[in-house]
Amino acid sequence: MNPLYWLDLRVRVRERRLWIMPLFFLLIPLLQVVLAMLGAYTTEVIQPGEVGTTVAMFAIFTQAGLLILLSPLASAQRISQEREQRTYAALANSTMTPSALARGKLLGAWTFTLWLSALTLPFVLGAALWGGLELWVYLACFALNVLVGLTLSTLALGLSGLFGRSLSAYLAAGAVLFLWCFAFPMFGGLTFGLLSSSVTKSLVVNQVIMGGFFFHHPVAPQIWMVMRGSGVPSVFQDWGGWVPALGVGVWLLLNLLGYALAVRGLRREVY
Amino acid sequence: MSGANTVNWVRLEALSKRYPNGVEAVKELSLTVKQGEVFGLVGPNGAGKSTLLKLMAGLLRPERGRVWVGEDDVTGNPQAAARWIGLMPDPLGVYTDVSCREYLQFFARVHRLEGQRLAKQMDQAVELLGLAPWMESEVESLSAGWQRRLALGRMLLLDVPLLLLDEPAAGLDVRARAELLSIVRRLTSIGRTVVISSHILPELEELADRFGIMDEGRWVEIAEGKTFFERAEIRSVLGGHQWRALCADPAAAKRALEAGGFRVVEVPNGVEFTATNEEAASRGLAAVLQAGGHVRDFRQMSSGLADVVLGILHEGEAQ
Numbered sequence: 193m194n195p196l197y198w199l200d201l202r203v204r205v206r207e208r209r210l211w212i213m214p215l216f217f218l219l220i221p222l223l224q225v226v227l228a229m230l231g232a233y234t235t236e237v238i239q240p241g242e243v244g245t246t247v248a249m250f251a252i253f254t255q256a257g258l259l260i261l262l263s264p265l266a267s268a269q270r271i272s273q274e275r276e277q278r279t280y281a282a283l284a285n286s287t288m289t290p291s292a293l294a295r296g297k298l299l300g301a302w303t304f305t306l307w308l309s310a311l312t313l314p315f316v317l318g319a320a321l322w323g324g325l326e327l328w329v330y331l332a333c334f335a336l337n338v339l340v341g342l343t344l345s346t347l348a349l350g351l352s353g354l355f356g357r358s359l360s361a362y363l364a365a366g367a368v369l370f371l372w373c374f375a376f377p378m379f380g381g382l383t384f385g386l387l388s389s390s391v392t393k394s395l396v397v398n399q400v401i402m403g404g405f406f407f408h409h410p411v412a413p414q415i416w417m418v419m420r421g422s423g424v425p426s427v428f429q430d431w432g433g434w435v436p437a438l439g440v441g442v443w444l445l446l447n448l449l450g451y452a453l454a455v456r457g458l459r460r461e462v463y
Numbered sequence: 464m465s466g467a468n469t470v471n472w473v474r475l476e477a478l479s480k481r482y483p484n485g486v487e488a489v490k491e492l493s494l495t496v497k498q499g500e501v502f503g504l505v506g507p508n509g510a511g512k513s514t515l516l517k518l519m520a521g522l523l524r525p526e527r528g529r530v531w532v533g534e535d536d537v538t539g540n541p542q543a544a545a546r547w548i549g550l551m552p553d554p555l556g557v558y559t560d561v562s563c564r565e566y567l568q569f570f571a572r573v574h575r576l577e578g579q580r581l582a583k584q585m586d587q588a589v590e591l592l593g594l595a596p597w598m599e600s601e602v603e604s605l606s607a608g609w610q611r612r613l614a615l616g617r618m619l620l621l622d623v624p625l626l627l628l629d630e631p632a633a634g635l636d637v638r639a640r641a642e643l644l645s646i647v648r649r650l651t652s653i654g655r656t657v658v659i660s661s662h663i664l665p666e667l668e669e670l671a672d673r674f675g676i677m678d679e680g681r682w683v684e685i686a687e688g689k690t691f692f693e694r695a696e697i698r699s700v701l702g703g704h705q706w707r708a709l710c711a712d713p714a715a716a717k718r719a720l721e722a723g724g725f726r727v728v729e730v731p732n733g734v735e736f737t738a739t740n741e742e743a744a745s746r747g748l749a750a751v752l753q754a755g756g757h758v759r760d761f762r763q764m765s766s767g768l769a770d771v772v773l774g775i776l777h778e779g780e781a782q
């Protein structure tokens with residue numbers, strides 16, 4: 193086992209307040225039940241048959257949101273903290289290569305994301321038992337949520353290698369998150385609006401704008417899956433299976449970028 | 464260590480290091496350290512001591528120059544350097560959320576130390592450092608002195624032959640400092656080569672075979688420890704030995720000594736004066752007895768490395 197991963201596991205296991213997070217997550221199934229009851233009550237707005245779909249979407253996108261927010265937060269200090277706490281000099285004064293150190297850090301970050309995914313699994317399973325979508329949609333969306341959590345975790349790890357201070361790394365991770373989750377779709381929407389009367393009639397232009405700003409979004413493939421699973425017609429549905437393929441492809445590239453940045457950060461001199 | 468050059472085991476060849484902010488911390492420094500030697504690095508803050516140690520450990524990449532350990536070029540290569548060199552940096556950072564045993568086990572894993580060899584070296588390190596009562600305690604609960612011992616334990620565990628200790632006694636109280644330095648003494652007795660930078664100069668004076676006095680990234684002086692203080696120019700820097708006499712009337716004693724041509728300062732309940740040799744000191748004592756009345760105590764003050772370093776640095780500035 194990678195020694196840094198071994199150390200990370202030891203430290204996490206010793207964390208005395210680790211039980212607070214699962215406790216906090218118990219609120220989510222509670223909200224799920226309230227939502228279902230409200231949905232069943234207001235049958236004029238949501239048909240009884242759609243309650244299951246509503247609960248499913250709530251479960252899937254709540255899980256995605258938690259993983260998107262918390263995974264990078266837990267990773268954005270992993271390398272910079274070594275420099276801040278002055279432990280990096282002792283670590284660098286070893287026979288471990290920067291890439292081995294980065295792998296140890298990455299495994300620690302990914303384990304946290306997987307642990308978070310496991311914590312959020314019950315309310316996705318609950319939604320699946322409720323029904324509303326086909327089972328493969330739940331499974332695919334869960335896998336995609338985990339993958340996006342891992343991607344953001346790796347990206348934040350890379351940023352923590354790039355910056356000497358954890359605060360800078362947190363801010364950079366926040367900026368990347370904002371850019372990816374909000375600024376890109378906003379800019380894409382504006383572009384559509386500006387070009388609506390002329391060139392967006394062309395399928396190629398549409399594809400470029402959608403591909404450039406939307407399809408790699410952290411929840412775009414999940415939206416595609418849910419729309420397909422629920423039979424709701426959407427622009428995603430029309431464009432076939434390459435939408436999630438593009439999204440996942442971009443995520444994998446971002447994983448590589450994050451890892452490369454982490455290795456580069458660990459190669460830096462120790463002042 | 465077969466094949467290693469045991470005469471000049473560690474060689475620094477014209478090392479220069481400039482930081483990104485433009486500060487040239489080390490300028491064309493060369494040095495050789497013999498196997499088993501204790502080399503003391505002294506100098507004011509910002510002299511470049513820590514930079515030099517990090518260059519030796521490969522943690523910094525020099526603009527010019529090379530670092531050799533035996534036949535290995537370890538310049539800017541921490542993985543290659545780590546086979547030979549253990550660095551205790553300053554400020555010292557340790558993982559605080561684990562027990563001492565886990566801390567040592569972690570570094571053993573980092574260096575792929577396992578099985579019987581790990582058990583043997585762990586036992587040796589724990590025994591030498593007296594860590595046994597603390598092995599299951601969290602590192603966070605240890606005092607600064609014990610955390611430094613633990614950091615030394617990391618290096619002992621790995622059995623590296625060259626230890627670079629950057630201000631190992633910084634921030635420690637007198638007792639912890641004495642204990643730590645006694646451990647360093649034991650390490651040297653079992654054949655470790657040690658390069659130690661310290662502001663606690665009296666201890667270094669006792670410990671080091673040679674001194675390198677640094678200022679502004681250069682050597683001001685590299686000298687053999689034993690012969691260093693006997694040299695005429697060092698004595699002249701100090702201006703002779705200081706003597707202290709505690710007497711009934713310090714003011715009168717001071718006047719009498721000044722009349723006799725001594726440099727003298729009044730201290731609480733007595734005077735301190737400079738005498739170039741014992742005969743002059745006797746004349747001074749006679750003057751104190753005559754003018755200052757009853758002498759309760761008379762002794763030579765030790766002229767330590769601190770005085771020498773300050774003297775040399777002042778002399779350098781004056782030139």
